[in-house]
Amino acid sequence: CTTSRVSEDEVLCKVSVAWNGSPTQTEADFFIRQTYRSDNSFVTFKEEHKLCEHLVVDTTTPLQKLAKLYKIGDTVLVNPKGCFESNFGLEPCEIVGFVQGRINFVRVRRLLRRWEIEDDTPARPNELVYTDDMVNIDADDVYRRCFVRFYSQSEVRNKEVPGPYCRDGTGDMFYIATRLVRLDDKNHLREIDQTSRPQSLIQGFDPTQPPPLPYLRGLDMFCGGGNFGRGLEEGGAIRFTHAVDMAPNAIATYYANTEDPKTTQFFCGSVDDMLIKALNGNVKGTLGIPLPGDIDLVAAGSPCVGYSILNPNKDSSQGLKNQSLIADVASIIDFYRPKYALLENVLTMAQKGKGRSHDSLSQLICCIVGMGYQLQVYVMDAWSFGSPQGRSRLFVSVAAPGFELPPRPHCSHSHPDGTSDRGLGTMANGKPFGERLFVDTPFNFVSAGEATAHLPDIADGHTGHCSQYPDHRPSKHAGELLRRHMNIIPFSPPGMNFIKTWKNRNVTVWEAAA
Numbered sequence: 001c002t003t004s005r006v007s008e009d010e011v012l013c014k015v016s017v018a019w020n021g022s023p024t025q026t027e028a029d030f031f032i033r034q035t036y037r038s039d040n041s042f043v044t045f046k047e048e049h050k051l052c053e054h055l056v057v058d059t060t061t062p063l064q065k066l067a068k069l070y071k072i073g074d075t076v077l078v079n080p081k082g083c084f085e086s087n088f089g090l091e092p093c094e095i096v097g098f099v100q101g102r103i104n105f106v107r108v109r110r111l112l113r114r115w116e117i118e119d120d121t122p123a124r125p126n127e128l129v130y131t132d133d134m135v136n137i138d139a140d141d142v143y144r145r146c147f148v149r150f151y152s153q154s155e156v157r158n159k160e161v162p163g164p165y166c167r168d169g170t171g172d173m174f175y176i177a178t179r180l181v182r183l184d185d186k187n188h189l190r191e192i193d194q195t196s197r198p199q200s201l202i203q204g205f206d207p208t209q210p211p212p213l214p215y216l217r218g219l220d221m222f223c224g225g226g227n228f229g230r231g232l233e234e235g236g237a238i239r240f241t242h243a244v245d246m247a248p249n250a251i252a253t254y255y256a257n258t259e260d261p262k263t264t265q266f267f268c269g270s271v272d273d274m275l276i277k278a279l280n281g282n283v284k285g286t287l288g289i290p291l292p293g294d295i296d297l298v299a300a301g302s303p304c305v306g307y308s309i310l311n312p313n314k315d316s317s318q319g320l321k322n323q324s325l326i327a328d329v330a331s332i333i334d335f336y337r338p339k340y341a342l343l344e345n346v347l348t349m350a351q352k353g354k355g356r357s358h359d360s361l362s363q364l365i366c367c368i369v370g371m372g373y374q375l376q377v378y379v380m381d382a383w384s385f386g387s388p389q390g391r392s393r394l395f396v397s398v399a400a401p402g403f404e405l406p407p408r409p410h411c412s413h414s415h416p417d418g419t420s421d422r423g424l425g426t427m428a429n430g431k432p433f434g435e436r437l438f439v440d441t442p443f444n445f446v447s448a449g450e451a452t453a454h455l456p457d458i459a460d461g462h463t464g465h466c467s468q469y470p471d472h473r474p475s476k477h478a479g480e481l482l483r484r485h486m487n488i489i490p491f492s493p494p495g496m497n498f499i500k501t502w503k504n505r506n507v508t509v510w511e512a513a514a
């Protein structure tokens with residue numbers, strides 16, 4: 001909200017404004033078709049935006065608001081503080097009742113984490129156990145929806161739980177295979193089979209089934225090996241029908257990573273060339289170039305080399321060419337007019353200076369908002385979604401006018417200890433822009449050590465591999481010191497070994513000890 005008093009002498013003149021107009025349709029001094037919100041988004045202007053949110057008198061209680069959002073049987077993440085003990089900021093529960101009376105509260109069924117109640121279990125962090133434990137909580141402590149599905153024990157054991165439910169909790173996705181039964185004051189887990197699945201719990205979407213609406217047909221620009229594309233497809237609403245990249249190896253990898261490569265058409269070449277051909281009507285019928293109307297969503301993990309702090313020559317012609325690829329994203333949006341677009345890049349894309357004289361992010365925002373699109377910018381850290389790596393990225397999410405901007409993804413995992421504030425800078429009004437969020441999460445940060453703890457010890461990682469004769473392997477692992485000793489043994493005369501080398505003084509004490 002920027003409502004503030006201005007003094008009389010600050011008012012210079014009266015201007016006319018066309019609401020929801022466009023320059024060609026109005027004589028007014030200004031036209032307004034988007035509202036800027038404090039969550040760094042530009043959204044299609046609606047009449048109700050004329051009244052500031054803080055001036056709207058809302059008499060509905062938190063419980064009534066909640067009952068409008070959720071049904072009984074929905075699964076939600078709740079803040080357990082003050083209600084029950086927990087090792088996490090948020091806990092998954094099923095709503096079993098909205099109770100209105102002298103005290104209003106929500107009654108929820110607790111869904112416990114299997115690895116917390118079973119010793120030495122191989123259960124993944126997001127495997128839950130169905131219970132009959134009910135608790136009453138404040139409506140304000142229900143944070144958001146989460147997704148829970150039932151799978152059989154054998155599906156869990158055989159790793160047949162499909163993505164995104166098998167991603168250890170990323171996307172707030174959980175699964176259940178057992179229920180908790182208390183016998184003789186002891187906890188027992190009993191398998192939930194097809195016939196005994198609790199009917200009250202409303203399960204999350206089934207990723208093996210098509211969505212209720214047709215898939216959004218996606219164009220994966222700068223598709224690389226397909227990480228971004230596969231992640232977006234796993235959300236259940238998108239299928240990339242087209243992918244473009246100039247690196248043949250990237251296209252081959254993408255091809256190998258698709259569920260069914262026949263459903264994706266590839267353009268192996270520069271996005272610039274694809275765009276020129278598309279703008280000229282693709283007269284030669286080059287394969288892999290969609291027609292306008294073929295694309296509902298554009299994803300662009302555009303190259304970051306021109307922005308990266310690791311590149312000392314950002315202003316070189318190569319650096320500038322690389323930065324300019326961001327303009328292709330705007331041009332592709334302009335040409336194909338998709339319903340949605342999502343762009344990802346490094347945070348330094350938001351900063352000029354440091355070897356870069358252009359503020360590409362501002363230019364991109366102006367361009368896309370100028371086309372009438374809605375847009376939101378946010379920063380997300382890979383570790384906030386369970387990935388054990390430090391990789392912070394800015395995202396530009398775009399929606400056509402009148403469509404809902406997809407909500408910013410919720411963080412499922414906490415920050416590592418000591419994480420500091422980070423953002424994309426400040427706006428002209430001095431307010432911070434694109435800040436890192438610090439919020440309660442259902443999972444804790446996963447370190448690289450924890451994520452790899454189950455892998456076998458590979459000592460110093462030396463394979464003992466002989467490139468010339470790959471079948472030649474040492475009978476036992478040669479440690480680093482032994483390898484150094486072997487390296488100082490001369491090849492001639494034949495039959496040399498370390499002792500002979502040592503005795504012939506072909507080696508110094510320092511070399512021997514090194």
Ligand SMILES: C[S@@+](CC[C@H](N)C(=O)[O-])C[C@H]1O[C@@H](n2cnc3c(N)ncnc32)[C@H](O)[C@@H]1O
Nearest residue numbers: 222223224225226227228245246247270271301
């Ligand atoms: C950051 S990577 C994309 C990663 C990809 N989104 C993923 O998730 O795996 C950038 C990609 O852009 C490609 N690229 C660079 N310049 C290009 C151009 N002019 N046209 C098409 N692809 C280009 C590179 O080959 C590289 O695969």
